[in-house]
Amino acid sequence: MITDLRRRLTIETPEGVAFTIYLAGPFTRFLAWLVDCLILQVASWFVYGIVAAMTPIVGNMGVAVLILFFFASSFAYRIGMEWRFRGQTFGKRLLNLRVVDSSGLRLRFSQIVIRNLLRIVDAMPLFYVLGGVSMLFSKRHQRLGDLAANCVVTYLPDNETPDFKQVLPGKYNSFRDYPHLEGRLRQQVSPQEADLLVQALLRRDSLDAAERVQLYQELGRHFREKTTFPDEATVGITDEQYLRNVVDSVFRGKR
Amino acid sequence: MIIDLERFVAQEQPYWDELQSMLNRMEQEAGAPLGLEDIKRFDYLYQRTASDLARISTFSAEPTTRRFLENLVARAYAEIHETRHTRDRLNAKQWILATFPQTFRRHIRAFHLTVIVTLIGCAFGALVVATDAPAKGVILPFDHLHGNPSDRVAEEESVTEDRMKGHRSQFSAELMANNIRVSITAMALGMTWGVGTLILLFYNGIILGAVSLDYIASGEIVFLLGWLLPHGSIEIPAILLAGQAGLVLAHALIGFGSEHTLRERMRVVTPDLVTLIAGVSLMLIWAGVIEAFFSQYHEPYLPYSLKIAFGTTELIMLYVYLARFGRGDDRASEASREMVTAGTPTQ
Numbered sequence: 001m002i003t004d005l006r007r008r009l010t011i012e013t014p015e016g017v018a019f020t021i022y023l024a025g026p027f028t029r030f031l032a033w034l035v036d037c038l039i040l041q042v043a044s045w046f047v048y049g050i051v052a053a054m055t056p057i058v059g060n061m062g063v064a065v066l067i068l069f070f071f072a073s074s075f076a077y078r079i080g081m082e083w084r085f086r087g088q089t090f091g092k093r094l095l096n097l098r099v100v101d102s103s104g105l106r107l108r109f110s111q112i113v114i115r116n117l118l119r120i121v122d123a124m125p126l127f128y129v130l131g132g133v134s135m136l137f138s139k140r141h142q143r144l145g146d147l148a149a150n151c152v153v154t155y156l157p158d159n160e161t162p163d164f165k166q167v168l169p170g171k172y173n174s175f176r177d178y179p180h181l182e183g184r185l186r187q188q189v190s191p192q193e194a195d196l197l198v199q200a201l202l203r204r205d206s207l208d209a210a211e212r213v214q215l216y217q218e219l220g221r222h223f224r225e226k227t228t229f230p231d232e233a234t235v236g237i238t239d240e241q242y243l244r245n246v247v248d249s250v251f252r253g254k255r
Numbered sequence: 256m257i258i259d260l261e262r263f264v265a266q267e268q269p270y271w272d273e274l275q276s277m278l279n280r281m282e283q284e285a286g287a288p289l290g291l292e293d294i295k296r297f298d299y300l301y302q303r304t305a306s307d308l309a310r311i312s313t314f315s316a317e318p319t320t321r322r323f324l325e326n327l328v329a330r331a332y333a334e335i336h337e338t339r340h341t342r343d344r345l346n347a348k349q350w351i352l353a354t355f356p357q358t359f360r361r362h363i364r365a366f367h368l369t370v371i372v373t374l375i376g377c378a379f380g381a382l383v384v385a386t387d388a389p390a391k392g393v394i395l396p397f398d399h400l401h402g403n404p405s406d407r408v409a410e411e412e413s414v415t416e417d418r419m420k421g422h423r424s425q426f427s428a429e430l431m432a433n434n435i436r437v438s439i440t441a442m443a444l445g446m447t448w449g450v451g452t453l454i455l456l457f458y459n460g461i462i463l464g465a466v467s468l469d470y471i472a473s474g475e476i477v478f479l480l481g482w483l484l485p486h487g488s489i490e491i492p493a494i495l496l497a498g499q500a501g502l503v504l505a506h507a508l509i510g511f512g513s514e515h516t517l518r519e520r521m522r523v524v525t526p527d528l529v530t531l532i533a534g535v536s537l538m539l540i541w542a543g544v545i546e547a548f549f550s551q552y553h554e555p556y557l558p559y560s561l562k563i564a565f566g567t568t569e570l571i572m573l574y575v576y577l578a579r580f581g582r583g584d585d586r587a588s589e590a591s592r593e594m595v596t597a598g599t600p601t602q
Contacts (some may be wrong), residue, residue, distance in 0.1 A: 064428035118446060148521055
């Protein structure tokens with residue numbers, strides 16, 4: 001079994017269907033915050049440059065503009081971005097994070113404003129200590145602003161459907177000649193085992209060669225024990241091919 | 256049993272893609288109305304995708320497809336089940352003439368508490384200055400308040416040139432930014448169950464009480480009123496309103512006597528907090544302009560009577576505004592808030 005250490009929030013719809021959203025942890029959120037701070041810093045230099053160039057014309061008004069810009073941008077940037085891009089700033093976008101309502105509903109403007117204004121308390125006494133402690137102890141990784149605004153920050157999965165061409169055998173599956181054994185195999189393989197098998201094959205290229213051989217060997221041994229196919233069906237095929245045949249037999253179903 | 260995933264995906268993918276493109280369109284064009292046929296189709300696609308998710312969760316553990324469907328269902332769920340009233344565009348006139356004063360009155364008890372705490376602070380500050388004058392140097396944060404008030408008045412009235420010339424705008428911007436930051440802090444400290452908000456209000460009261468008694472005891476009451484009233488008649492109530500927002504937040508957090516859950520309580524007060532803090536910010540922008548461009552000028556530049564009359568007029572107008580505006584709509588506004596609570600889904 002693959003153990004998923006990420007915290008999650010499960011929401012059950014009135015239709016009786018449950019869906020899970022993955023909650024972003026403090027470290028990822030810190031990185032997104034850092035990216036946003038860098039963007040704000042660059043914007044500040046840019047505005048400062050413009051105002052400095054215009055000082056001979058606008059005089060002291062330029063300093064006033066700068067003071068108000070620095071103050072407002074610290075709140076307005078995040079509020080504006082999260083409102084315009086449905087819970088995402090540039091930093092969150094880069095790290096695949098999104099602020100959502102904790103009941104799965106649409107995020108409202110007032111929620112965005114409150115979660116961002118309450119950064120003042122989260123940042124106390126310095127460097128977001130209070131917010132960080134709150135996130136560590138909160139079941140949903142919420143800082144105080146999130147708690148007040150009923151928000152959670154979620155991790156967005158890659159929005160792609162799986163590519164089964166990577167997993168399926170690609171050539172003739174010798175198990176197909178034994179439909180009764182394929183049927184027994186389907187009955188004996190649990191969804192969790194099938195999941196493990198698909199993941200092992202999907203991640204083929206990211207595994208070290210020696211470790212991949214060992215992993216496929218162990219998995220092959222495990223699945224060979226489930227159902228014994230005749231030698232004619234298994235002779236001469238590698239462990240990897242054996243596993244691809246298993247995936248094909250399990251997921252193909254009866255046609 | 257494990258479903259034939261490849262065939263399942265091939266068969267259902269067109270519906271998922273259609274739902275995804277509808278969602279993208281709805282998210283990009285927020286507020287754009289959907290036709291009846293589009294709504295029916297959207298509902299059908301949502302139901303179908305939710306049912307696909309249920310099937311895949313039951314019969315297959317394949318995680319990538321499940322995550323894809325979960326993400327799709329989550330997005331569609333947010334669009335379909337959001338029952339809270341959404342205002343497409345802010346009606347500024349309605350907000351100023353009714354929403355803000357109504358919100359203030361709805362939480363009037365919290366406001367009364369902020370006034371009481373500030374007055375206790377004032378009394379404490381006055382007592383400290385009356386009994387231990389040197390303590391003024393400790394409790395007052397500004398250097399120009401540490402000396403003898405009469406000396407300061409004499410100095411201010413002897414000025415022959417415009418000291419603020421050339422940096423009025425900067426001073427005004429500094430005041431606005433600082434006061435708005437303090438107000439947001441007063442509201443945000445509501446998350447400390449209101450303790451932080453009360454301490455901040457109490458401390459503000461101490462400063463106000465200490466300065467007032469110091470000037471009154473020195474016989475400079477006219478100067479004090481002329482100096483403080485023009486901006487203070489807006490600035491001090493603004494800080495009290497920010498404290499009110501903090502106490503509203505604290506009340507929702509503690510939930511004493513409420514039958515609603517924490518999340519329901521927070522959902523109800525969040526728009527009110529935004530309204531209050533937005534109103535406070537507008538008040539403080541006005542106060543910042545008045546303080547920099549008007550309050551800092553004394554006799555012989557500006558007669559104290561004019562400044563006092565101006566400040567008093569502002570205070571009366573603020574009272575009338577907060578107490579009277581939008582009064583007829585109070586019940587409708589309360590009913591709309593109750594709908595927010597009733598429409599809150601549970602998990």
